[in-house]
Amino acid sequence: MNRIIAFLLLMTFCSCDFIEKKKVYSNDILDEELKTFNWNDVDEYPTFESCNSNLDNANKKKCFENTLRQILNDKLAKYEIIVSEEINDTVQLKITIDSQGTFVINNIVSNEVTQTEIPQLDSLLRKSLDSLPKIYPAIKRSQEVKTQFVFPVIIKIE
Incomplete structure (x- = not known):
């Protein structure tokens, strides 16, 4: 029984890292998107x-x-x-x-x-x-x- 309680306590303290969600910042998304652009070409010419x-x-x-x-x-x-x-x-x-x-x-x-x-x-x-x-x-x-x-x-x- 002690082993089960110790295991559950250990899992409770370790699982917080798994539940935590990472924040995604809009600037990071924008930076990644800008890296994929080909700035020397257009989709339609004038x-x-x-x-x-x-x-x-x-x-x-x-x-x-x-x-x-x-x-x-x-x-x-x-x-x-x-x-x-x-x-x-x-x-x-x-x-x-x-x-x-x-x-x-x-x-x-x-x-x-x-x-x-x-x-x-x-x-x-x-x-x-x-x-x-x-x-x-x-x-x-x-x-x-x-x-x-x-x-x-x-x-x-x-």
Whole structure:
């Protein structure tokens, strides 16, 4: 009988650790969740209204880039650019589209020859892209997010 009482007392004192529940803090859950994110990719790329919403993500991205390229080509074709030497350059437009769909050119990178031959290139590119159709922002986990990317523009003048 003493052994049974001693065993029950021992179990009572030891079992408190088994009954105790660990607290889970919301910050710990958030930290773990943030570690699983791929911050360099979005669920849906920015898109124009003209791009069909039934397209998959890769085709939406292509549609967005092609539409942007077509608008840029159409507007730049209206300008007469005269140069003294042949230009074959890829200009990098660093672009931001915020969570409201606002389009901003952050920076334009081109080589020195292009800058010397076409000093107004920056303003022409900015003016060509200042009146775009409505842009729907990128989506990450059902939230509209800001995206930044580099858009290459080939300048070829003979």
